[in-house]
Amino acid sequence: MDSTTAAMETLVDDAAAALAGDSDGEAERYEAEAAEADLLRDRLRLAVIKIATSEGRKAGMEVADPVVACVADLAFKSAEQLAKDVELFAQHAGRKSIKMEDVILTAHRNEHLMGLLRTFSQELKGKEPANERKRKKSSKKDEKTMKENQSTTSMKMKASGPPVNCLWKMRASLCFASVFS
């Protein structure tokens, strides 16, 4: 997969750059980090394969392997970017621990996405005090399933119906018009 190779090359380049200016300890550290990153990337790829194939099945389609690999790499980079953003936001707020609000803020470029995340976070918040009182984990699982199903449904309805996901349509007219004209 080209994107994997590219990512690996980036890591190697970083390691080489570090070697040029620093002591040997740095090189070992970078190698260990690269190995750990690869492990996490593989674990993430497995998860993405699951999610992607089940999504594809819902749409009545199969997903080609290169597509899944590409989405997995993108998801990893997205997670890295999310980590950086969220750390910055927390530090900006004078905190060392990230909160839900930090994560929601990273989605600010897309109102629709931000709304979805906010709804999800509110549901999480709403469930927790009730949990502590009486309910056990089993009912929490059921509720979370229902809520995830709801958010999945709402997302899906907008994405696969004849009027596609409104955020997609709105931006598509701007973006694709210029690219494909």
Next chain:
Amino acid sequence: MDEEATTGGSRAAETFDPELIHAIFKLVWSRRGERGSGDGNEVVDVEPAPDTSRRNRSTTANASALKVSCEFLRIFVTEAIQRSAFIAEAEESTVIEPTHLERVLPQLLLDF
């Protein structure tokens, strides 16, 4: 890899494992810490417990923040597949090919 509701097959709401996401975050944060402090004398393994005496700016994550992050990434993957599926449908294909993903990629990256 969290598998909620494995009983209702068609309602499989699969998502990422918060622990996995947490591990990725910690990797990124420790990487930032190293580059930022720039000292070579500490042999820092990528450990869960940061060295609080010196690098006391390692970030930690709230459990619900991790869940929301999982949701974020799940939506990302879902959107990627759904948009590609839309293009594939338009081209009357039953398999989502890389060319379909290519067409949706610019907008996807802008949105996320």
